[in-house]
Amino acid sequence: MKVVKFFVGIILIGGLSLFGLKMYTANQHSEFAGIMDQLNPLVTEGEVYVKTKKPDAGNSYGTATYIQEAVDKNGKKRTVEFNGIGVLKEERYLKLTNKGAHVETYEEVDKNEVPEKALALIG
Numbered sequence: 861m862k863v864v865k866f867f868v869g870i871i872l873i874g875g876l877s878l879f880g881l882k883m884y885t886a887n888q889h890s891e892f893a894g895i896m897d898q899l900n901p902l903v904t905e906g907e908v909y910v911k912t913k914k915p916d917a918g919n920s921y922g923t924a925t926y927i928q929e930a931v932d933k934n935g936k937k938r939t940v941e942f943n944g945i946g947v948l949k950e951e952r953y954l955k956l957t958n959k960g961a962h963v964e965t966y967e968e969v970d971k972n973e974v975p976e977k978a979l980a981l982i983g
Contacts, residue, residue: 884896897959904959905957908931908940909956909969910940912951913928922947923943924943926942926943927939934977942963953974955974
């Protein structure tokens with residue numbers, strides 16, 4: 861009986877920890893938040909949309925870093941940080957595949973492919 865209580869306790873502590881991490885990283889865009897969201901099974905995958913702008917930072921290899929407000933198809937906003945292979949053209953629409961703060965991929969889409977609620981918020 862003690863073994864069962866021990867395992868139930870471990871499962872409860874693990875579940876509460878994962879839920880707490882999900883709540884903590886909900887409004888974060890740091891590298892730590894991206895790693896935690898990528899590993900957390902409670903964080904769902906989704907798609908968000910942004911309109912490209914000038915990069916926030918760059919490095920000597922030509923990689924550009926962007927920190928932007930992204931919007932999902934329901935109009936929910938989230939700040940995301942992602943890297944472009946190079947400097948992206950400005951005023952273009954991107955669909956980002958993400959899992960919380962972790963951006964997995966991005967692709968350029970036409971304006972008419974962006975959901976109406978997202979388009980109203982990102983311009």
